[in-house]
Amino acid sequence: MxxxxxxxxxxxxxxxxxxxxxxxxxxxxxxxxxxxxxxxxxxxxxxxxxxxxxxxxxxxxRPDLKRGNFTEDEDELIIKLHSLLGNKWSLIAARLPGRTDNEIKNYWNTHIKRKLISRGLDPQNHRPFDSTAATPTASAIAITSLDFRKNTSNSTVPSKILPSQSLVPLQNNQLNSIYKFKTESLEEGNCSSSTTEETQEYFRKEQNKPVLDLELSIGLPMTRTDQKTESVWPELRTVKPPTQAAPRMCLCWQLGFQNKAGEFCSNCRSTTAFYSYC
DNA sequence: AAATCACTCAACCGCTATAAG
DNA sequence: ACTTATAGCGGTTGAGTGATT
The missing domain is CATH 1.10.10.60 (Homeodomain-like)
Structure with missing residues (x-):
């Protein structure tokens, strides 16, 4: 029943x-x-x-819906949020008052994907297309062929492609679901050898902007089970917060801008290498 | 003017987690 | 404990519309 x-x-x-x-x-x-x-x-x-x-x-x-075109600021915020959250449209929409997940999803598929491709970035992972490694994702290829087919000789897609940040699985087989980004030269800004001027200019601009920091941290007190698990998978130490930093449950979702020194605002100062607590 | 193409976006579909019976 | 409905989500579709041939 x-x-x-x-x-x-x-x-x-x-x-x-x-x-x-x-x-x-x-x-x-x-x-x-x-x-x-x-x-x-x-x-x-x-x-x-x-x-x-x-x-x-x-x-x-809904009366609180915002009508009209997306602003440039909204575009950039969506791109940032998507790079952090992926296709979690409802989470992204929660950060854009007056916009719905459906609206953002549609806008992403019709405008922003194209915008990223024109910057030489793969919309799926926000990294430059890699000519030596695999290839752009299927969806990116589809968009490229669809949207630029009328203008192939004058395509805005850079002809040369950046070496990408590669996604490297950790060594331990038991941790296959945990990945870390191996950051290559982008951090130092020396991604020059194979970029177009347009793409380089984009990264120069991006590096001068304040860093949007969106961090979701969920921590639980270390339990006996955790301790047991850790003894089996010592590598977990590398992804878990220090035990003393989590005496109680913490749920912190932070959206803010870092200053040049990499510090958060006074309300959201980082207290550990892993988490920030409000 | 008509046919075709390309694009947009509201609405639907199918799935999952959770609540209710 | 189990079944079934609900709420909510992301992916997909297709009607409507404007642009192009």
């Missing part, structure tokens, strides 16, 4: 919403608030499933 079904799927509308449906949904939520999507369609007199109502409200009808 489980729950009863959320709606009569045979009697629900699909496709584009009408103005009347929108109005009904808005009126209902104004009166009763969000939530309980299961019962909402019946209560609001809508022939839609709750899932569809929720999506329509979140992505289109």
């Amino acid at each position: 489980g729950r009863s079904p959320c709606c009569e799927k045979a009697h629900t509308n699909k496709g584009a919403w009408t103005k009347e449906e929108d109005q009904r949904l808005v009126n209902y939520i104004r009166l009763h608030g969000e939530g309980c999507w299961r019962s909402l369609p019946t209560s609001a007199g809508l022939l839609r499933c709750g899932k569809s109502c929720r999506l329509r409200w979140i992505n289109y009808l």
Whole structure:
């Protein structure tokens, strides 16, 4: 015995919403608030499933939605956040007030991917395309061929490609899921041998900008299990915080700008090599 | 003017984690 | 303990629209 079904799927509308449906949904939520999507369609007199109502409200009808084009600042923030979070659109949207995950996802696929490719960067990993290693990802190739096919002779994709930061698995087989980035020359800014002037200029500009720091840290007190695990996998020491730094559970999501000295703001000073605590 | 192409974005689909019965 | 629905997410689709041929 489980729950009863959320709606009569045979009697629900699909496709584009009408103005009347929108109005009904808005009126209902104004009166009763969000939530309980299961019962909402019946209560609001809508022939839609709750899932569809929720999506329509979140992505289109919510009054706090920001309309209009994305600004340059928003573009850059999305790029930064995507480089840190990947395709976690809801997390990215949480950092852009008034924007929805769906909107950002669409914008990414239609604009930003192209923008990164034009900078010579792989949109999947934000690293320069590597002509010697594998190749750009399939999606990047698809976009490149799709979007520049009308202008191949004048493509903005750099013809030469940067050596990339490579993703190196740690030695221990038991730690295959833990990776570290082997940072090559980009940090020192000597990525010059195989870049176009445009790409070099981009990195010069990027290095002069304040560093956006987005750090999600979840730490748990060291338990007996941890200690036992550590004895089996001593390499975990390299990725775990010092035991004394985690006397209690800590959850800290930090968004901020570092100054030139690499320090965080006074409210978010880093106390260890691994974590920052607010 | 008509046909075709390219792009955008709202909406749907399928999946997972969690809650409810 | 198990089954089933819900909420929420990311990926994909396709209708609508504007640009190009």
